Amino acid sequence: xxxxxxxxxxxxxxxxxxxxxxxxxxxxxxxxxxxxxxxxxxxxxxxxxxxxxxxxxxxxxxxxxxxxxxxxxxxxxxxxxxxxxxxxxxxxxxxxxxxxxxxxxxxxxxxxxxxxxxxxxxxxxxxxxxxxxxxxxxxxxxxxxxxxxxxxxxx
Numbered sequence: 001x002x003x004x005x006x007x008x009x010x011x012x013x014x015x016x017x018x019x020x021x022x023x024x025x026x027x028x029x030x031x032x033x034x035x036x037x038x039x040x041x042x043x044x045x046x047x048x049x050x051x052x053x054x055x056x057x058x059x060x061x062x063x064x065x066x067x068x069x070x071x072x073x074x075x076x077x078x079x080x081x082x083x084x085x086x087x088x089x090x091x092x093x094x095x096x097x098x099x100x101x102x103x104x105x106x107x108x109x110x111x112x113x114x115x116x117x118x119x120x121x122x123x124x125x126x127x128x129x130x131x132x133x134x135x136x137x138x139x140x141x142x143x144x145x146x147x148x149x150x151x152x153x154x155x
Contacts, residue, residue, distance in 0.1 A: 021101060028077045033095075035073035038086075048075055059083065071095070096146075100138035103150065113140055 017024040032044050034055065045051070055073075058081035064070060071093045072084040084093055097109045099120055110116060120132075123145055129135060136150040 021104060030077060031082075032075045033072060034075050034081070035067060035070045035083075036095075037072075038068045038070055040067060044075075050075060055081070094142050096139045096141040098137065098139045099145075100132050100135045102137075103133035103135060105132055115140075 013023075013027060017027050032048050034041060034044055034048075034050065040055070045055070059067070059070070059073070062081065062083040064083055064085070069086055070083055071086050072095045074082045074084075076082055084095065087093055097113050098106055099109055100106065105117060105120065107117065110120060124130070124132065124135075124138075124147075127145065127147055129147070129149075132138075134149055135147055137146075137148045139146045
């Protein structure tokens with residue numbers, strides 16, 4: 001009986017996590033940018049209880065010799081560090097920023113790129129979309145939008 005109860009709880013949480021982004025963030029956490037354009041964000045490290053020793057170990061595991069070679073380092077909810085290296089020219093790459101996830105506008109990410117909902121709605125209209133709920137995933141990088149519509153919407 002206890003195993004059955006645990007299985008039901010696990011399946012319920014998995015289903016809720018799949019259907020609701022807030023539940024997913026509560027249960028799994030969310031990615032945190034630790035390094036941005038070669039600059040370490042100590043406040044982000046503190047909030048994640050992540051120390052410099054762990055950072056240096058994970059950078060070495062990603063074949064990174066110097067922090068200055070990193071465009072972005074993102075601490076994933078799993079504890080893994082995802083590293084985006086600088087381009088060969090020494091220029092930092094722009095991080096792909098999700099603007100719509102499962103039809104929901106990510107206002108925090110819009111503000112990170114210095115844009116607002118009105119700007120996003122204009123861009124979407126230019127691509128033929130009137131309702132963000134028709135979009136499964138939309139991201140912004142290098143001045144361009146990537147749009148993936150939900151299955152079964154528009155042809």
